[in-house]
Amino acid sequence: MTILVDIDHIDKIYPLKNGGEYVALRNVDLKINQGEFVSLIGHSGCGKSTLLNIIAGFEQASIGGVVLSGKLITAPGPDRMMVFQNYSLLPWLTVRQNIALAVNKVMTDLPAEERKEIIEKHIDLVGLRAAAEKRPSQLSGGMKQRTAIARALAIRPQVLLLDEPFGALDALTRGNLQEQLMAICEEYKTTCVMVTHDVDEALLLSDRVIMLTNGPEAHIGQILNVEFTRPRKRMEVVNDPKYYVNRGEIITFLNQQKRDKRRKRKVEVEKMAVPAIAAVRLVEKSVVTLGYVPTTDAAPLIVAKEKGFFAKYGLTQVELIADSSWQTIADGLANQRLDCAQLLAGMPLAMTIGVDRRRPTPIVTAMVLARNGNAITLSKKLYDDGVRDLQGLKEAIEATPELPHSFGLVDNVSMGSLLTRYWLASGGIDPDQDISLSLMSSAEMKNQLSKGFIDGYLASEPWNSAAVKDNTGFVVATDLEIWDGHQNKVLGVRENWAQENPKTHVALIKALIEACEYCDDRRNREEIVQMLARPDYLNLPAAQLRPGFIEPFQRSQDQAPELLLRFNQYYVEQSTCPRRSEAVWILTQMARWGITPFPKNWVELLERVYSREIYGKAARELGLQDGVDDHTLVKLFDGVLFNPDDPLSYLDSVTIHREICIEEIAIDEPVLKRTSRSLKTAA
Ligand code: ADP
Numbered sequence: 001m002t003i004l005v006d007i008d009h010i011d012k013i014y015p016l017k018n019g020g021e022y023v024a025l026r027n028v029d030l031k032i033n034q035g036e037f038v039s040l041i042g043h044s045g046c047g048k049s050t051l052l053n054i055i056a057g058f059e060q061a062s063i064g065g066v067v068l069s070g071k072l073i074t075a076p077g078p079d080r081m082m083v084f085q086n087y088s089l090l091p092w093l094t095v096r097q098n099i100a101l102a103v104n105k106v107m108t109d110l111p112a113e114e115r116k117e118i119i120e121k122h123i124d125l126v127g128l129r130a131a132a133e134k135r136p137s138q139l140s141g142g143m144k145q146r147t148a149i150a151r152a153l154a155i156r157p158q159v160l161l162l163d164e165p166f167g168a169l170d171a172l173t174r175g176n177l178q179e180q181l182m183a184i185c186e187e188y189k190t191t192c193v194m195v196t197h198d199v200d201e202a203l204l205l206s207d208r209v210i211m212l213t214n215g216p217e218a219h220i221g222q223i224l225n226v227e228f229t230r231p232r233k234r235m236e237v238v239n240d241p242k243y244y245v246n247r248g249e250i251i252t253f254l255n256q257q258k259r260d261k262r263r264k265r266k267v268e269v270e271k272m273a274v275p276a277i278a279a280v281r282l283v284e285k286s287v288v289t290l291g292y293v294p295t296t297d298a299a300p301l302i303v304a305k306e307k308g309f310f311a312k313y314g315l316t317q318v319e320l321i322a323d324s325s326w327q328t329i330a331d332g333l334a335n336q337r338l339d340c341a342q343l344l345a346g347m348p349l350a351m352t353i354g355v356d357r358r359r360p361t362p363i364v365t366a367m368v369l370a371r372n373g374n375a376i377t378l379s380k381k382l383y384d385d386g387v388r389d390l391q392g393l394k395e396a397i398e399a400t401p402e403l404p405h406s407f408g409l410v411d412n413v414s415m416g417s418l419l420t421r422y423w424l425a426s427g428g429i430d431p432d433q434d435i436s437l438s439l440m441s442s443a444e445m446k447n448q449l450s451k452g453f454i455d456g457y458l459a460s461e462p463w464n465s466a467a468v469k470d471n472t473g474f475v476v477a478t479d480l481e482i483w484d485g486h487q488n489k490v491l492g493v494r495e496n497w498a499q500e501n502p503k504t505h506v507a508l509i510k511a512l513i514e515a516c517e518y519c520d521d522r523r524n525r526e527e528i529v530q531m532l533a534r535p536d537y538l539n540l541p542a543a544q545l546r547p548g549f550i551e552p553f554q555r556s557q558d559q560a561p562e563l564l565l566r567f568n569q570y571y572v573e574q575s576t577c578p579r580r581s582e583a584v585w586i587l588t589q590m591a592r593w594g595i596t597p598f599p600k601n602w603v604e605l606l607e608r609v610y611s612r613e614i615y616g617k618a619a620r621e622l623g624l625q626d627g628v629d630d631h632t633l634v635k636l637f638d639g640v641l642f643n644p645d646d647p648l649s650y651l652d653s654v655t656i657h658r659e660i661c662i663e664e665i666a667i668d669e670p671v672l673k674r675t676s677r678s679l680k681t682a683a
């Protein structure tokens with residue numbers, strides 16, 4: 001056998017814009033025989049096209065070279081013809097003219113008559129006689145590809161190079177063309193190198209299947225000799241018992257590479273982070289002020305700082321600023337004291353729309369920092385009166401109409417307060433008329449409950465466990481029971497900051513996603529508790545932080561503690577990904593309770609506030625899935641389904657509610673303003 005193409009130990013190294021380099025191929029060595037059909041198979045991006053382009057002469061190897069019939073390839077030439085997936089025919093020429101152009105250009109030493117013969121012969125070869133006068137726009141995909149093959153073969157190249165030639169065609173057309181190509185190659189004894197990702201195509205056509213490993217530094221991982229006799233018939237090939245053995249071999253290789261790719265990505269991400277000094281140059285700002293309210297939910301921020309995740313992405317000076325209330329945080333963002341902050345789930349929308357006669361501050365949120373983690377605590381007195389659940393609470397309130405019944409909340413737009421209102425209303429308790437809600441800090445709530453000033457509250461940990469421990473209250477419900485997996489705290493940044501610092505924003509999110517992963521791993525939680533407990537962070541005894549977070553969660557002094565695995569959820573189930581469906585739910589609840597109007601242009605508003613683009617970019621750079629299906633129905637504990645694509649029908653269906661306003665929110669630069677006011681009172 002004569003060796004026609006000698007791919008001699010080649011490397012392909014691409015210089016990168018940031019000064020580094022990408023080694024696409026490493027030490028690829030392959031000899032292709034005269035008349036042989038070779039397929040290159042491997043995952044997307046592994047370097048198949050690069051290798052083919054080097055053989056074609058479109059690109060040069062960085063090390064080593066390709067020799068064809070004893071000559072080093074340095075440029076494209078008529079001895080190697082390429083067929084691409086996208087046909088690349090000249091649109092203004094007919095089938096015949098496209099073929100003729102190549103023939104007349106290359107075969108200049110042949111008399112015109114002979115050239116004409118060759119052209120006509122190749123039109124017949126691919127069965128395009130009837131379409132010879134048609135232009136590409138009048139041809140089907142299969143016909144275009146047949147023209148491209150005829151054009152390539154007409155000049156009798158030594159090697160036919162095909163880059164996923166049938167990838168864009170439907171299965172039937174692809175099948176027909178594969179057989180046609182096979183017949184032509186057998187008749188002409190053409191040497192072929194074909195890139196494909198179709199295992200069956202590779203097996204049907206090839207003498208050898210070359211399996212490439214993933215890049216960077218892709219190389220030949222395995223070679224399979226395909227030994228079916230020629231001429232081949234598809235049905236005979238697929239019915240051959242060897243077929244399934246061969247097929248299994250290729251698929252096993254590809255699966256192995258897929259797993260390897262995932263592992264490599266993780267290592268790469270870690271490697272990338274080592275030169276933090278280099279990463280600094282990749283962000284606009286390495287100094288970032290990040291506000292938070294000290295609760296267990298702040299764990300990802302504290303971990304990102306303490307474990308070096310911020311620094312890893314070039315954010316060398318993140319200043320964590322503990323504020324005592326969510327209102328202080330909101331003001332801090334508005335007056336630019338803070339660049340970004342941990343926010344209650346409802347705050348980005350509420351601040352962008354503007355509540356409590358405050359000037360709107362457009363906020364962008366592109367990441368969820370914590371899910372679940374809240375509970376509703378009722379007083380010891382209610383417990384002693386026999387209240388154990390929502391129904392019991394309703395009866396207790398009805399039995400004592402003369403008494404004031406009050407609840408504490410940290411903010412009107414926290415997910416906790418929206419869930420509490422929802423929970424009360426679903427039990428027939430009007431959260432504004434049957435009880436009075438007051439805003440106060442979590443520490444204050446616990447204090448007031450113990451003194452009998454309030455009947456209950458909703459809070460994050462450790463404020464529920466604390467009341468149970470002191471035996472001043474009991475947990476009537478955790479948010480896991482109300483809506484398992486709801487977003488609780490999100491990252492929010494001022495919109496203008498996001499616009500001015502896009503890279504810093506992505507770096508911040510990458511660092512925080514990694515911190516969330518760290519926080520979700522229960523093996524790290526004791527270490528995290530020690531961190532949170534420190535005077536400069538939560539300033540609480542570590543023992544107070546353990547229930548629910550590490551230790552089983554106790555609902556009342558009479559009940560055995562239970563382990564709640566997802567009570568503090570930071571990372572699993574794409575926890576960090578912002579979901580617009582949840583945002584629409586928040587918008588409906590804020591409107592239901594008269595906190596904000598429901599925006600007529602809610603789709604547009606969400607587009608602006610919930611940035612899937614920023615999250616997607618950060619996630620992709622970390623090798624994670626970059627989004628979720630955001631049109632699924634949401635089901636809460638009462639069985640009511642919420643359709644995020646139809647919030648207005650939902651608002652029509654709610655029973656206990658305030659006056660619901662539906663308004664167009666003007667989305668102008670630089671701040672959002674209200675325009676028209678069209679009030680609608682729901683029945
Ligand atoms: P395949 O055809 O197997 O899908 P390619 O050969 O097109 O893959 O690309 C192989 C790798 O080389 C990819 O990771 C790609 O990003 C990289 N690459 C290709 N061209 C360049 C270039 N000009 N500069 C930097 N990297 C490149």
Ligand code: MG
Pocket residue numbers: 048049050
């Ligand atoms: Mg390719």
